[in-house]
Amino acid sequence: MAETLSVWSVRFLDDLASARRYSPHTVNAYRRDLGRFLESQRLSQVPPSDRAFAPGRLADFLASLAVAGLANRSIARAAAVLRSFLVFLHRQGATADDWSERVSSVKFTPGLPRFLGETQMRQWLDALPTGTRWQRRDRSLIELMYASGARVAEVVALDWDHIDRQNGMVRLFGKRQRERVVPIGDHVTRTLLLLAESSPAEAAADRKPVFVNRQGGRLTTRSVARIVRQSYSRAVGGQTSPHRLRHSCATHLLDRGADLLSLQQLLGHQSVATTQIYTHTTPRRLAEVYSNAFPGELGSA
Numbered sequence: 001m002a003e004t005l006s007v008w009s010v011r012f013l014d015d016l017a018s019a020r021r022y023s024p025h026t027v028n029a030y031r032r033d034l035g036r037f038l039e040s041q042r043l044s045q046v047p048p049s050d051r052a053f054a055p056g057r058l059a060d061f062l063a064s065l066a067v068a069g070l071a072n073r074s075i076a077r078a079a080a081v082l083r084s085f086l087v088f089l090h091r092q093g094a095t096a097d098d099w100s101e102r103v104s105s106v107k108f109t110p111g112l113p114r115f116l117g118e119t120q121m122r123q124w125l126d127a128l129p130t131g132t133r134w135q136r137r138d139r140s141l142i143e144l145m146y147a148s149g150a151r152v153a154e155v156v157a158l159d160w161d162h163i164d165r166q167n168g169m170v171r172l173f174g175k176r177q178r179e180r181v182v183p184i185g186d187h188v189t190r191t192l193l194l195l196a197e198s199s200p201a202e203a204a205a206d207r208k209p210v211f212v213n214r215q216g217g218r219l220t221t222r223s224v225a226r227i228v229r230q231s232y233s234r235a236v237g238g239q240t241s242p243h244r245l246r247h248s249c250a251t252h253l254l255d256r257g258a259d260l261l262s263l264q265q266l267l268g269h270q271s272v273a274t275t276q277i278y279t280h281t282t283p284r285r286l287a288e289v290y291s292n293a294f295p296g297e298l299g300s301a
Contacts (some may be wrong), residue, residue: 002047012088021177033081048094055102076106113247127235133198140191147188149249149267152221152242161206174268182266250278
């Protein structure tokens, strides 16, 4: 008897995690989308077949997501998951044909990234205390995310040997474990040195995590989100998130003249098209670009 789609879905997710090195967060998102499809279409216990992946069935599934109120971005991701799964089935010999082209493309318009103004950012940073080890941890965490534009998952994965304290650089491991080295500057490096000095010697060893909880375990992404949220609320008021620090880093660099290709490398984007979302341009940058680039007043004699 042919193996069921439920069995093949497990193999597919294992392949994403082990062979393709997708992050746990991404694998979980794929698991949800694929599971939603198999359950809603009652396909978990049937083998791969032309009928199971009929174009009408695939289109109906995507339409049902729209009816359920999912955003275009979420529907586009579900379509991409189905497409990737069908390619996997074909490559593994589970299907004679590649049916991935049966999945309709779903276009979405990405929203503009939300960021903090430089005044807000300075107010927050100036209010961060450094009296205790845990206050130094929180300060260095926030400063590092802002200075490097790192994703929260990249920050929690940092070990002490990933930090070049002499040259003010940090080694980050992004999506699919792609490695990049980015600058963090002298100030953040000094803050990290203060954190290392206030930590037990064994906790600041090379292969130990930089950011730990009070039990000595590595911080989770959820813990980082809580630290950021509470710290910002105390210092400035209102709400913010770790990812907004990344958006703020990118926007402020662009405002001060950084080019897109350098920003792409800093943020770890595979394509510069992803980085271009930051060209939403603030009014300040738009005015500067206009005054620097426009040849002169029109209509002059």
